Amino acid sequence: MLEFSRTWLPFIYLYGVGGIVFTVGLFLILRTKALRLSYLRHKKWFWLLLYGFVFWFSLHAIFIILAVGSK
Amino acid sequence: MDIAVGTSLDRIIIIAYFALVMGFGAYFGKYSKTTSDYFFGGRRFSWWLISISIVATGVGSHSFLKYSTKAYQYGFSSTMTYMNDWFFVPLFMFGWLPIIYYMRIKSIPEYFERRFNSKARYLATILTLIFMIGYIAIQFLTLSTVLYKIFGIPLMVTVILIAIATTIYMHFGGQTSVIFTDLFQGFILIFAGMLLFYLGIQFLGDHTPHSGLHAFWTNLSPVEKLPLAHFNHPPDFNFVGIFWQDGIAGSVGFLFLNQGLIMRFMAVRSVNEGRKAVAFNALCILPISALVVSNAGWIGRAINNAVPGTLPVDMASNDVFVAVTNIISSPGVFGFIIAALCAALMSTSDTLVNASSAIIVNDIYKPLSKKKNSDGEQLKVARWTSLGVKVIAVIMVPFFNTFDSIYEANGWFHATFTPPLAVGVFLGIFWKRFTTPAIIATFIGGAFLMILGQIFPEMVSPFAHGIELRPNRGYSYIGALYNIVVCAGVGIIVTLFTKPNSDKKLKGLTIFDVLKLKEIYKGSRPNEELGKPVNVNWELMENDNDIIQFSTNDMETMKAYPGDLVYIQDARWWLGGLRSVHTVYGNPHNEDGVVYINSSHLDHGQFLEGLQLKAEKEM
The missing domain is CATH 2.40.40.20 (Barwin-like endoglucanases)
Structure with a gap:
């Protein structure tokens, strides 16, 4: 059985600390209106930024699940 | 271990490849008419062209050796550093990119002068130049180590030959040549890496009862399939240390401070095209790059588990890339894959040489030169500077050859030079109150505390997250967290006790002014009406x-x-x-x-x- 510190702990740390950086960044660009959701083009970028986060989150999670379940 | 490598056919292919790239680069010299063209490619390229050329810049020759070594030792977790850059992408796309593009900032030191003062610029220039020229030296050393095994020419002679080869097309073509040779080499790199993976899978299929992919998957242990390393063990490869060194300091360093990358983004035709290049690179190219640079190590590990004895028993992990390539490929293909390694080296070093030359011209020559020089004279200086940068890099090679490994030399470099600049630029962009005395203190005071941390590693221990302190060797990666904290600490404390710059001085240089940037760039109110081409x-x-x-x-x-x-x-x-x-x-x-x-x-x-x-x- 793989230990927690090999499997999910790094994952939680990565998306916990990294998630804070990402959220603060997103908050800052929205707050300063560098990213304006009223612009169609910017709205697409906003969703792409969220998609990127979910993409990497899912990719790492899937590989951990596959590794844990393999022999 | 001695690995017998390459046939005459392989050597011919490698030489032919060098000749091809030199000719290709020199051809694009005709598009460099001014210093703007030479350094920034005239701000005219499409996102896809920039995106692919960034691959070749990001994947250095040391990447193949470094990551395949870690892949052989630890499995899929070798990809960690390629998959942790997204956290800073919002701030880069909508903060830093519009600032450098619309404010026409030519170099990182120039930003420091405009945001702070000329002293900050000089300190930043010194740090940036040492970092980049040293990095070029590491690239030269890496490839020379490989080519030395194939051609048997003494290491330093190989280093000089490589420097001459890249000089030929760089000297005439500048950034346009760099972009187009990197585009070509980016394709070659990806193709060669994928070819290596395909050949490895085939080899496993031929030597086991299973199909190739099945044999590959089942011959890696569950630990080797994990995408992230153990949280804090062993000291030379652990998740938390690498997260702070690469995911935080490295990502800021790469996206916000890498002059080569900044110049690449200055060459795109618009900020929106730059955003597309970043997004495509981070979401599509980085996962492919991770596979390309690591797979020789994974294949080597799977071969070792499935067909013991195929790889030499006493093989050093560092040799896995050359050893695996030699075993699974036929003559000619081996030469092609090594040529791709050359591609990685040349494309990374040409970008860095062009970037160093831009800094020397823009941050040293122009401010110090008493007379007003014409564009033609500056272009001449730029060309000779790129030659000088290479000479210095070649001289630095023996120093880096004294490190135990290229991985260590590279890690030392990042840990030492990135944090003060990263903290400086980051607080400069995102904290309006950050003051000029504070940036000077960050550079000098922060550097002093960093040196203390190197001498007394016990100072780093409170940040170590349980990573073991190795006697006489200190901490490998988590030192980055300590360095960031001390530099940021000094900067924040000094800021709180000093007077901030006026809003007029800061105009257009922080994220809080991004809304006004287009107007500053155009010189009048921007026309945002949507039209058609x-x-x-x-x-x-x-x-x-x-x-x-x-x-x-x-x-x-x-x-x-x-x-x-x-x-x-x-x-x-x-x-x-x-x-x-x-x-x-x-x-x-x-x-x-x-x-x-x-x-x-x-x-x-x-x-x-x-x-x-x-x-x-x-x-």
């Missing part, structure tokens, strides 16, 4: 003003008015903007489908007789 035929007019003239109807289609900015390019999309210019709309005429340009536009854009142009309003 038009295809037109060009006619030459006798006029020295930097304006081009369209018909009233074409202007209406583009929703453009006289004085707005326009981008016009050869209508063939696959040129990626190579033949293009940025200019200004003049007063309209009545001939639909015709644009009047002057001889300067024709010369700069290299437009061809009888071929249509595509025009679109910028703002």
